[in-house]
Amino acid sequence: MSxxxxxxxxxxVQNFKSIFKSLSDDELESVNFEKSCRLYKKGDVIFxxxxxxSGFYCVSSGIIxxxxxxxxxxxxxxxxxxxxxxxxYRSLISKEAACSTAKVIEETILCFIPSETLxxxxxxxxxxxxxxxxxxxxxxxxxxxFLIDMAQKNVRERLASVLIMLAETFSLDxxxxxxxxxxxxxxxNIVGTATESVIRLLSEFKHDELxxxxxxxxxxxxxxxxxxISTMYL
Amino acid sequence: MSxxxxxxxxxxVQNFKSIFKSLSDDELESVNFEKSCRLYKKGDVIFxxxxxxSGFYCVSSGIIxxxxxxxxxxxxxxxxxxxxxxxxYRSLISKEAACSTAKVIEETILCFIPSETLxxxxxxxxxxxxxxxxxxxxxxxxxxxFLIDMAQKNVRERLASVLIMLAETFSLDxxxxxxxxxxxxxxxNIVGTATESVIRLLSEFKHDELxxxxxxxxxxxxxxxxxxISTMYL
DNA sequence: CGTGTGATTGACGCCTGTCAACGTCTGTGG
DNA sequence: CCACAGACGTTGACAGGCGTCAATCACACG
Numbered sequence: 001m002s003x004x005x006x007x008x009x010x011x012x013v014q015n016f017k018s019i020f021k022s023l024s025d026d027e028l029e030s031v032n033f034e035k036s037c038r039l040y041k042k043g044d045v046i047f048x049x050x051x052x053x054s055g056f057y058c059v060s061s062g063i064i065x066x067x068x069x070x071x072x073x074x075x076x077x078x079x080x081x082x083x084x085x086x087x088x089y090r091s092l093i094s095k096e097a098a099c100s101t102a103k104v105i106e107e108t109i110l111c112f113i114p115s116e117t118l119x120x121x122x123x124x125x126x127x128x129x130x131x132x133x134x135x136x137x138x139x140x141x142x143x144x145x146f147l148i149d150m151a152q153k154n155v156r157e158r159l160a161s162v163l164i165m166l167a168e169t170f171s172l173d174x175x176x177x178x179x180x181x182x183x184x185x186x187x188x189n190i191v192g193t194a195t196e197s198v199i200r201l202l203s204e205f206k207h208d209e210l211x212x213x214x215x216x217x218x219x220x221x222x223x224x225x226x227x228x229i230s231t232m233y234l
Numbered sequence: 235m236s237x238x239x240x241x242x243x244x245x246x247v248q249n250f251k252s253i254f255k256s257l258s259d260d261e262l263e264s265v266n267f268e269k270s271c272r273l274y275k276k277g278d279v280i281f282x283x284x285x286x287x288s289g290f291y292c293v294s295s296g297i298i299x300x301x302x303x304x305x306x307x308x309x310x311x312x313x314x315x316x317x318x319x320x321x322x323y324r325s326l327i328s329k330e331a332a333c334s335t336a337k338v339i340e341e342t343i344l345c346f347i348p349s350e351t352l353x354x355x356x357x358x359x360x361x362x363x364x365x366x367x368x369x370x371x372x373x374x375x376x377x378x379x380f381l382i383d384m385a386q387k388n389v390r391e392r393l394a395s396v397l398i399m400l401a402e403t404f405s406l407d408x409x410x411x412x413x414x415x416x417x418x419x420x421x422x423n424i425v426g427t428a429t430e431s432v433i434r435l436l437s438e439f440k441h442d443e444l445x446x447x448x449x450x451x452x453x454x455x456x457x458x459x460x461x462x463i464s465t466m467y468l
Numbered sequence: 469c470g471t472g473t474g475a476t477t478g479a480c481g482c483c484t485g486t487c488a489a490c491g492t493c494t495g496t497g498g
Numbered sequence: 499c500c501a502c503a504g505a506c507g508t509t510g511a512c513a514g515g516c517g518t519c520a521a522t523c524a525c526a527c528g
Contacts (some may be wrong), residue, residue: 076385091375093367094368094371096372122360122363133367134328137327141328143381147302148304150381150385152308152310185507196485199509200484203509431515431517
């Protein structure tokens with residue numbers, strides 16, 4: 001268990017409108033008191049599919065992938081979680097076991113909030129509850145959207161979609177470099193295809209000058225064209 | 235607008251634990267007063283993808299398919315809604331436009347509850363709110379599960395999964411006849427494949443004595459074997 | 469009885485997964 | 499400092515699953 005300086009909830013509220021943004025000062029102080037924080041290193045597993053959980057996580061910094069393990073151990077990445085997002089709340093609310101595994105992609109600082117604190121807030125603060133419900137509902141919308149992509153788009157179109165999604169979620173720096181680093185296998189596990197297919201299509205995109213590749217760095221040269229590919233027949 | 239005898243909320247609470255099961259008598263009476271009901275015939279559209287909605291629906295009887303329209307108008311069925319389920323609440327909560335279309339498969343009686351009534355209840359009744367949150371969270375879990383099926387299973391395995399899901403959701407009668415009637419195209423739109431593929435695989439399942447086919451009626455003869463096919467490599 | 473919708477079957481070919489071989493890079497231990 | 503192991507990336511060959519197109523059949527309905 002790494003010792004780190006614990007970020008105060010106030011900080012996350014101020015800086016990136018954490019889920020606690022509608023809490024009163026007292027409530028925030030109470031959450032801040034009841035939570036526990038720690039640093040997670042790349043590769044650390046935060047929770048496993050099938051685990052029962054006793055609270056949820058609020059992300060202060062870092063990047064986490066959430067995936068389900070499928071046929072012959074193949075991962076399917078469902079979503080990415082970053083600064084300002086919350087993690088592990090779905091199973092808490094539905095009172096089910098976790099339906100996915102969360103693993104650190106980039107060094108992450110997480111605050112753990114016990115479920116009692118959560119339910120206490122739900123009871124006492126309607127704005128917090130609405131915010132929580134809204135996040136769940138939005139995630140559901142995204143999941144449904146992702147579903148139809150899977151069902152109807154081919155691999156080429158899906159890869160284009162994924163690159164766009166990554167660009168929107170993690171943005172590009174001044175050199176148009178995508179601000180998340182993934183292995184080819186991880187990319188394949190988002191797209192839902194074989195690693196080799198991702199490699200071949202990335203080369204193709206590079207050849208068509210839509211992207212550029214420097215090792216694992218991906219430079220997005222032509223977002224519009226990617227957009228066009230991803231919605232080809234829509 | 236068809237005139238029908240309006241089911242009292244009390245009835246749905248008693249009979250199949252509608253979402254309003256935790257309401258006080260007064261609250262229930264109030265919902266009952268504010269709602270409006272009507273009969274929908276097969277093929278009726280309840281709401282369209284992209285619509286803004288001003289309330290949600292509680293299903294008193296019937297079957298509805300919820301789908302997104304994708305590439306070249308091809309439907310992708312996301313879920314089925316039946317007696318006791320609620321409909322159209324996701325976009326209400328997330329304050330987005332509807333992300334899917336709802337269409338009647340079997341004659342349906344729906345009660346429309348205005349959004350003000352919903353939010354009023356969320357504010358005043360914590361149990362109702364928890365129930366609502368729980369349903370959203372569960373639906374999210376199912377959507378994620380569906381996603382990985384799409385990404386990793388082949389069409390044969392997916393069709394087996396879908397048949398099982400339908401059997402669980404709509405059950406079999408004494409003759410093991412599946413209690414929902416779908417066209418081959420609709421089946422294809424759940425599985426996420428071409429109509430012809432569904433037809434071919436159904437014939438194959440029939441030949442292997444897993445199912446029997448009488449027009450659109452599907453008789454499930456061997457659920458265990460279907461289960462095995464659907465989880466072949468898991 | 470004609471018309472239209474849905475179901476079925478066959479032919480064909482492309483997309484994409486799999487397997488295998490090889491290249492590249494990094495970190496470790498001798 | 500070098501050798502080596504191990505993980506990851508790349509490329510080619512190949513086959514088969516599945517989508518598409520077209521023709522035909524089955525059935526219901528006005």
